[in-house]
Amino acid sequence: MIGMDVILVWLANFSINTISALGYFGILFLMALESMIFPLPSELVMPFAGFLVSKGSFSFLTVLIVSTFGSLIGSLISYYIGKYLGIGFIKKFGKYVLLDEEDLEKTENWFAKGGEKTIFISRFIPVVRHFISIPAGVAKMNIEKFCIYTFIGAGIWNGFLLWLGYILGVHWQEVRNYSEYLTIVVTILLVLAVIYFVYKHIVKKLN
Numbered sequence: 001m002i003g004m005d006v007i008l009v010w011l012a013n014f015s016i017n018t019i020s021a022l023g024y025f026g027i028l029f030l031m032a033l034e035s036m037i038f039p040l041p042s043e044l045v046m047p048f049a050g051f052l053v054s055k056g057s058f059s060f061l062t063v064l065i066v067s068t069f070g071s072l073i074g075s076l077i078s079y080y081i082g083k084y085l086g087i088g089f090i091k092k093f094g095k096y097v098l099l100d101e102e103d104l105e106k107t108e109n110w111f112a113k114g115g116e117k118t119i120f121i122s123r124f125i126p127v128v129r130h131f132i133s134i135p136a137g138v139a140k141m142n143i144e145k146f147c148i149y150t151f152i153g154a155g156i157w158n159g160f161l162l163w164l165g166y167i168l169g170v171h172w173q174e175v176r177n178y179s180e181y182l183t184i185v186v187t188i189l190l191v192l193a194v195i196y197f198v199y200k201h202i203v204k205k206l207n
Contacts, residue, residue, distance in 0.1 A: 014040075027045065027049055028067065031070030035074030042158065043126075049162055053162065078131070079133045082138040115141040
């Protein structure tokens with residue numbers, strides 16, 4: 001089995017090579033992937049871009065704008081995947097993965113009431129930001145609010161990582177090392193949440 005370290009090294013090299021070859025467009029492309037289900041952490045992309053800013057290869061403001069638009073593009077793709085494919089999937093196959101019409105209704109109500117906060121806060125949480133746009137699309141969250149809060153949240157997070165890379169310089173990869181611990185914690189919490197969800201639905205069916 002391929003270890004996590006090997007995967008992260010491959011992703012880091014992929015990010016470095018893409019940015020080195022494509023420049024600003026490479027950053028936009030990588031951040032679009034990062035906002036989709038593709039497991040590419042922004043902690044690998046933005047600090048390296050910050051390091052290049054410190055060397056004078058890139059402009060801080062241009063990188064920030066390009067990366068944030070990349071995050072928005074990727075999020076919109078995921079949003080429309082959820083909007084046009086998610087509902088049909090749940091209605092047709094949801095019962096096989098313990099999802100039903102009631103879950104769909106709850107999701108719609110959640111994003112109708114507090115979708116802005118959910119989208120905004122999710123931009124700062126590893127793992128979650130990779131797929132949060134899909135349930136937002138399934139719930140048909142207001143697209144204007146989705147874009148605004150995605151753009152603001154992504155802009156703040158991207159700017160923070162970019163600044164860290166700029167400050168750390170050649171030590172930009174230290175950002176990734178520290179972020180791994182948070183990613184592990186979040187992953188564990190998500191696994192526990194899934195276990196609870198499955199348990200709750202099984203108990204409901206038995207009753």
